[in-house]
Every structure is written in structure tokens, then in C-alpha cells.
Amino acid sequence: MSSFDSILSRLDDRLDGALDHLKALIAIPSISTDPDYAGACRQAAEWLRQDLEEIGFRASVRETPGHPMVVAHHDGPGPDAPHALFYGHYDVQPVDPLDEWDADPFESEIIERNGRNIVTGRGAADDKGQLMTFVEACRAMIAETGTLPCRVTILFEGEEESGSPSLLPFIEANKDELKADFALVCDTNMWDADTPAISGGLRGLVGEEVTIHAADRDLHSGYYGGAAANPLTVLSRILGDLHDETGRVTIPNFYDGVNETPDAIKASWQKLERSAEGFLKEIGLSEPFGEEGRSIMELTWARPTAEVNGIVGGYTGEGFKTVIPAKATAKVSFRLVHDQDPAAIRKNFRAFVEERLPKDCTAEFHEHGGSPAVQLPYESGLLTKAKQALTEEWGVEAPIIGMGGSIPIVGTFQTELGMDSLLVGFGLADDRIHSPNEKYELKSFHKGMRSWARILTALGQKAGESA
Known part of the structure; x- marks a missing residue:
């Protein structure tokens, strides 16, 4: 068995342990908008610091005027290896209205709902489950190989759900430490429950x-x-x-x-089978109102x-x-x-x-x-390697999609640190983030860990190398 196969096997074998870790993090009510939960936000930061240190990162909790940041570093195979900055947030939305939850928002369970196994709890999808897919991938890789294929810096903030008031000043004050070759952001969705996606652009x-x-x-x-x-x-x-x-x-x-969207990208969007009629029917409309001759995907992602x-x-x-x-x-x-x-x-x-x-x-x-908009070049090596890694894990081609909305941190990484961001997440549209009964698919969590192991391996490879 190759070292990479052993990493995937470890992720499979340790799934229950990884879920216990996630449930422990969800149990911390790190609601950043409510001053009464400031202690819980700090507790979550300290929990993540300790977990990262146990894996082998040099980790610390950093003070801000608001809730603390968590910064961690791993040197990977050496100073010449590619350097990735991974971003996530440990804070969560308030749980109100509490009476609309089926169970305690901070007592996470693994249950079956509508024929699918899910992880319940506030923050399960946004963003604790997402960030822990990356942490668990790192845990398995270091355990099996003693290192990571890239140099990795981790930045976890505690104010994303309250507007990130401390984030820009923190980045400005720590540019040299946080600067990397590229950023990895996990706060995004898949195309559907069986199809991963890479968000190549943000309006x-x-x-x-x-x-x-x-x-x-x-x-x-x-x-x-x-x-x-x-x-x-x-x-x-x-x-x-x-x-x-x-x-x-x-x-x-x-x-x-x-710029015009490349024909190859438009062709891949057509395969996603999102019709104008179907997209608009959900909101009581029937035909697009924007530029004539454009698909729904173009209108909402690239125009x-x-x-x-x-x-x-x-x-x-x-x-x-x-x-x-x-x-x-x-x-x-x-x-x-x-x-x-x-x-x-x-x-x-x-x-x-x-x-x-x-x-x-x-x-x-x-x-x-x-x-400004953020657009990763379609011919980017980041996209190419991540796309191949996701396709290998999920068995279907991972489309490069756009996002009609904005993720401010991605623009900040570009303007302040000069870094492009690779946006890969494993959430679904029905995860009920910010709503009662938030959940995260067990499949998303499990295959998300395996996906990050594949992506990190691919990003760390030199031309001609294979896993």
C-alpha cells in the first residue's frame, strides 16, 4: 500500500473519531454577535489551538479588539515546498428561534433524515464541519508520513458571522507571517450532494x-x-x-x-442542467430578465x-x-x-x-x-490540480462554477497579500446555515476529508510527480 493510500485508509478508519472531534467543537457555543458568549468564543479558539498543536502545528491564539484569531504553521517538506494559507471561522450564528430546533443546537448527533445521514448542530456546516475536514486531512497525513506535502499556515477567525471587524487590521499587522503562495477557503458549497465544485469567481x-x-x-x-x-x-x-x-x-x-467566459467553461456549465425555467420556477417566475442570449449560469456567475x-x-x-x-x-x-x-x-x-x-x-x-470581483484564471494550475483531485475522489467531473455573491476575505487576500484563493467547500444548499436545524451531510464530511488530502497532495507535487 502506498503512503497516499494509507492516508485515505486512515481517514476511513478514523471517521468515528473525527466525528467525535467535530461534535466536541460544535458543543462550544461560539456565537460571536452576542457579548455573553465571548468566553465560549475564546474556548473554541483554545480548543482549536490545542488540537492543531497535538497534530504537529505550531499554533497560537492571537488577541484582537474582538474575538481571538488562531494562527498555526507547519513547515511541510521544507522551505522550497509550495505554501498554502487555509482560512476558516470558528464562530457561529445565534440559534434563535430556539423553539424551532428539533434538538439542542449544541448537542450534535449523527442521525438519518430523508434517507441521508447527517451531522446536526449549529456550526455543523458553517463553518466548523468545513474547517475540520481540512484539519482531519492534515491529521491523517502527518500521522502516516510525518509531514504535509505543502507548507501550511492556518488562520481561523472568530468574527466572520459579525462582520469580521478585526480581520483586516490583523492581516495588515501580520502580512509577513500570513503571506503564502495561495489561499484555500472552505466556506462554499458543492454543486449537489454527489458533485463537488470549485468556485472560480466571485462577483x-x-x-x-x-x-x-x-x-x-x-x-x-x-x-x-x-x-x-x-x-x-x-x-x-x-x-x-x-x-x-x-x-x-x-x-x-x-x-x-x-471578459467573455471561455467556450469550454460554458460547455461544462451546460452539463449541469440548470435551466432558466427550473431556476426561476422556484421563485414564481418563468423567464430570465437579464441580457439576452445568456444562460442562467452566465447571468448569475459571469455577467x-x-x-x-x-x-x-x-x-x-x-x-x-x-x-x-x-x-x-x-x-x-x-x-x-x-x-x-x-x-x-x-x-x-x-x-x-x-x-x-x-x-x-x-x-x-x-x-x-x-x-472588485475575484476571478481565478481558468487556466490556473490551482484550478487544474484541484479539479483533478476532486474528480478522482468523487468519480464525477468537478465543475468550475461562479458565485453571484461575495466572500470579503477572498478579496482581502488578493488586495492585501497578493494571493489567489482556491474556493472548495462541501456544503449543500439545504444545510440550513443561519437557520434552525442546521446540518452537515456525513458524506460531505467524510469525502471532504479525503478530498483535502488529495488536493494538498496535488498542490505539493512538482511537474511529472504522482501520488
């Missing part, structure tokens, strides 16, 4: 609030109607101009930095958007009041892809609004954050 985000001002007060619509500018009408026209008849955004230079998130103006209370409002406000968000520049999008949107203002009207803007 960025720009938020803008625009207020149109006209008269110096609300006006009687009978007395002034037809003569005075109506900010709601002006705003509605501007917002209506954001898209053309084909669904494309009309802001000048909006598509600068937007930018301009969405109106809210409009306020005039009288909105009970009954009816015939006024022309003095001002009207809209909140508009832009999801960005590839190399779009958040600052340029904001600037061009404001110019787009200003150019459409009639005389006597002014626009006031308020920004609500901005972050």
Missing part, C-alpha cells in the same frame, strides 16, 4: 444611493402639477435608462474589464448587473396624499465581474445621472461600499 459589489432634489418643499399636485419638476418622475426616467431593450446596462464604459434595490419619495403612509415630493431616493447596486473597476463604475454612474437631470434638479450621492 464584486458597488452600492450607490442617489437622491434627486427639486422644489424646496413638497407641493400640492393640483396647484403645481404639470408645471413643477417631480423628482420621482425624474428618478424613474433615469433608472429606466439603465438598461436597453436587450437587457444590457447602458452606462458608458460599464463593460470595460468584462455584471445593475439592480434597483429600493425607491422612496413622496407620501407612502396610509391613505392618499396628493403631493409632488421635494426629493426622491433610490438605492442601486452593481454586481461586478472580472476586471471591472469599482471606482470607475461609481464615477460613471454618477455622471450618467447628472447628464439626465433637468434644470432646477440636483443629485446627491451617498456610497455604500465597493469591492
